[in-house]
Amino acid sequence: MSQAIQQHINLNMIRDEHLLAVAEKLIPTVYSREVQPRSIVKSIEDGNVALGWRAEHIADATTFLQQSFSPGDTFIIDFGEHCVGSLNFSCDSTGSPPDAPAHLQFIFGETLCEVSEPFSEYQGWLSSSWLQQHDEYIDILPEEKTLPRRYCFRYIKVRVVSLSPKYTIRFTRLSATTVSSAPHSYPEYHTHDALLKKIDEVSVQTLRNCMQNVFEDGPKRDRRLWLGDLRLQALVNDVTFAKHDLVKRCLYLFAGHRREDGMVAANIFARPEVKADDTYLFDYSLFFVDTLYNYLMATQDIATAKELWPVAIRQVELALERCDHTGLVRDSDDWWSFIDWNDSLNKQAPSQGVLIYCVEKAIQLAMICQPEHGESLQKQLLTLKNAASTLFDEETGYYFSGNKYQFSYASQIWMVLAEMGDLVHRKNIMLNLLKNPPSIEMNTPYLRHHFIDALIKCGLRNEAIQEIKQYWGAMVEFGADTFWELFDPKNPGFSPYGSKLINSYCHAWSCTPAWFIRQFGL
Numbered sequence: 001m002s003q004a005i006q007q008h009i010n011l012n013m014i015r016d017e018h019l020l021a022v023a024e025k026l027i028p029t030v031y032s033r034e035v036q037p038r039s040i041v042k043s044i045e046d047g048n049v050a051l052g053w054r055a056e057h058i059a060d061a062t063t064f065l066q067q068s069f070s071p072g073d074t075f076i077i078d079f080g081e082h083c084v085g086s087l088n089f090s091c092d093s094t095g096s097p098p099d100a101p102a103h104l105q106f107i108f109g110e111t112l113c114e115v116s117e118p119f120s121e122y123q124g125w126l127s128s129s130w131l132q133q134h135d136e137y138i139d140i141l142p143e144e145k146t147l148p149r150r151y152c153f154r155y156i157k158v159r160v161v162s163l164s165p166k167y168t169i170r171f172t173r174l175s176a177t178t179v180s181s182a183p184h185s186y187p188e189y190h191t192h193d194a195l196l197k198k199i200d201e202v203s204v205q206t207l208r209n210c211m212q213n214v215f216e217d218g219p220k221r222d223r224r225l226w227l228g229d230l231r232l233q234a235l236v237n238d239v240t241f242a243k244h245d246l247v248k249r250c251l252y253l254f255a256g257h258r259r260e261d262g263m264v265a266a267n268i269f270a271r272p273e274v275k276a277d278d279t280y281l282f283d284y285s286l287f288f289v290d291t292l293y294n295y296l297m298a299t300q301d302i303a304t305a306k307e308l309w310p311v312a313i314r315q316v317e318l319a320l321e322r323c324d325h326t327g328l329v330r331d332s333d334d335w336w337s338f339i340d341w342n343d344s345l346n347k348q349a350p351s352q353g354v355l356i357y358c359v360e361k362a363i364q365l366a367m368i369c370q371p372e373h374g375e376s377l378q379k380q381l382l383t384l385k386n387a388a389s390t391l392f393d394e395e396t397g398y399y400f401s402g403n404k405y406q407f408s409y410a411s412q413i414w415m416v417l418a419e420m421g422d423l424v425h426r427k428n429i430m431l432n433l434l435k436n437p438p439s440i441e442m443n444t445p446y447l448r449h450h451f452i453d454a455l456i457k458c459g460l461r462n463e464a465i466q467e468i469k470q471y472w473g474a475m476v477e478f479g480a481d482t483f484w485e486l487f488d489p490k491n492p493g494f495s496p497y498g499s500k501l502i503n504s505y506c507h508a509w510s511c512t513p514a515w516f517i518r519q520f521g522l
Contacts, residue, residue: 124499203514218504349401353414408440483510
């Protein structure tokens with residue numbers, strides 16, 4: 001996908017009030033915590049650091065905020081950690097009685113670049129309304145304020161825009177109230193590897209800050225429930241917070257508002273009422289099957305699995321309609337499958353792998369939910385694998401995708417996860433990827449997750465650890481408090497949206513190192 005969007009104005013939808021009522025009963029408790037600002041910093045442009053800016057400590061925040069400020073004064077507050085929540089402050093005037101309102105501007109940034117580069121120069125194709133800023137007009141001083149919106153930040157740039165010449169302003173109190181549906185405590189992971197321990201901590205913080213009323217994809221942007229992200233968040237939740245009811249709630253939300261033919265949407269708006277977005281993705285809808293299967297394995301909640309089984313098997317049926325008579329997913333310009341943020345990536349072969357992978361999970365679910373369906377699914381699985389085998393190129397040792405015979409990381413990863421061939425065959429593919437990488441690379445932590453998964457499933461444990469350290473460890477070394485939506489070590493400022501300012505720097509699909517580290521004892 002590129003800048004094109006899906007828009008379906010007149011879709012007929014299925015709204016299942018029973019399923020939505022179940023989801024409503026599972027709305028989680030939200031926990032809050034007060035965080036004090038740590039320091040005042042100056043941002044310095046530096047082409048040698050990630051995202052182009054570094055912080056220089058100026059003063060302790062508490063002491064600095066006690067002084068009086070005049071129009072034109074600007075400073076950057078560093079809270080020392082990634083926060084999701086509201087800003088609270090009390091302010092008062094000094095000098096003559098205030099004879100005009102105080103105009104303050106607050107700019108919030110997950111990273112330093114967001115409070116250092118002017119939003120007026122933003123040229124990305126996502127709405128600039130995602131850029132986090134707030135203008136506050138205070139008519140009467142002294143005043144206590146809590147800004148009305150929820151923000152996502154470590155840094156806040158404060159600008160005193162306008163006051164009367166007769167008075168100045170000072171802050172008597174300033175703090176953040178963070179919110180999350182994740183409990184404050186979770187099982188600590190013990191390892192002698194300091195970098196892996198740090199990666200685990202940042203992973204868990206990433207998940208925590210995405211756990212709100214639902215599992216959000218990103219607390220800055222898009223703030224909603226995406227199926228591809230949910231699938232990965234649920235894995236990390238299993239080994240950390242164990243909030244299985246939140247996973248259950250999200251499954252019921254997807255099932256409760258579906259397209260007329262039964263397809264689940266790629267994402268859901270949970271407020272003001274539950275509403276499926278009009279974006280539909282081949283791979284994401286299939287992942288409803290895998291997410292339900294993993295939920296069942298984590299909870300042994302057979303009743304939920306059986307109730308949602310008809311929705312799950314319908315995703316498989318719809319995906320199979322995309323296949324030709326040989327069982328191969330048809331490639332064309334009129335379909336949508338995500339796989340990775342890469343305009344150059346052909347999606348046919350990786351989507352074939354996703355389909356095989358999810359049919360295998362559907363077979364496991366059928367054994368519990370509808371055993372008589374198992375035999376037909378087994379036959380379909382064999383057909384799909386036979387079709388996929390025709391995409392293997394003996395000369396390169398890779399699977400190709402599309403009529404231009406494209407070789408990509410994504411195609412190899414998903415064919416390995418689909419368990420094409422025997423273990424030796426799959427291991428050779430992964431070793432080949434490490435030695436002779438194809439030109440179509442991985443652009444997101446989302447696809448990197450599947451790369452690590454494929455390495456571990458092929459017994460390449462040490463290689464998986466090395467890749468986690470090199471990739472997620474690089475974000476840690478760049479100072480990441482939470483893991484980013486997009487990260488190219490060779491180009492940290494990469495953005496498929498046209499500007500790094502709009503990127504999400506706390507993103508659900510990036511939190512999975514904690515699952516690998518804990519699940520496999522890395």
